Amino acid sequence: MNEAILKTFIGVFIILFSFLSYKGYSIKLKNENFSMVISGVLSGILGGSISMSGPPIIIFLKNKKVGKHSFRGNLAIYFFILNIFSLPVFYLNGLFTHQVMSFTAKFFPGLALGVLLGNYISHKIDERFFHDLTLVLLFIVGLVAFISGIH
Numbered sequence: 001m002n003e004a005i006l007k008t009f010i011g012v013f014i015i016l017f018s019f020l021s022y023k024g025y026s027i028k029l030k031n032e033n034f035s036m037v038i039s040g041v042l043s044g045i046l047g048g049s050i051s052m053s054g055p056p057i058i059i060f061l062k063n064k065k066v067g068k069h070s071f072r073g074n075l076a077i078y079f080f081i082l083n084i085f086s087l088p089v090f091y092l093n094g095l096f097t098h099q100v101m102s103f104t105a106k107f108f109p110g111l112a113l114g115v116l117l118g119n120y121i122s123h124k125i126d127e128r129f130f131h132d133l134t135l136v137l138l139f140i141v142g143l144v145a146f147i148s149g150i151h
Contacts, residue, residue, distance in 0.1 A: 004149045007050055011146025014055050017062075018139035022132070026063050035060065043082070048089075052145065053082060058138055068130040072122065 029035045039060040047053025057078055061071050090096060122130070 001049075003050055006046075006149070007052075007145045008149030010046065010050070010052060010055065011142045011144070011149055014059070014142025014145060015139060017059050018135050018142060021062055022135050026065065029063075032064075047082065047086065050145075052141075054079075055138070055141060058134070062131075062134065062138070068122065068125075068127055071130075071134070 039056045042056040043053045046056065054075075057075065061074055066074065125133075
């Protein structure tokens with residue numbers, strides 16, 4: 001599938017989900033375990049094709065209305081496991097170039113500081129603000145995907 005079409009479609013879906021979720025709509029899942037497997041498959045496909053593995057998992061957790069600590073913990077473990085599988089695949093495909101490693105080294109201090117600040121801030125914000133902020137960020141991700149798809 002054409003990457004631009006995929007990004008545009010995913011962007012529209014994320015924007016629509018964010019808006020509907022903000023308005024209080026959710027999907028009642030008949031088989032939660034099956035839905036989790038589908039979310040994981042979609043995450044893997046999107047991660048491998050357009051480097052957007054997060055939205056399917058975030059959408060699943062947002063739809064389920066998990067608390068902020070469970071939400072953060074699930075994402076942390078999920079992305080840790082995802083990277084355990086992704087890193088060898090990326091390495092075998094020659095994606096760890098000198099430029100990639102150089103950028104990674106330069107990004108790392110900001111990443112470490114951001115994780116520490118984010119963890120500190122997360123304990124200071126209430127549940128409702130956390131969920132609203134998550135939807136705003138998800139909306140922005142959808143908007144960026146949509147715009148990059150149409151350009």
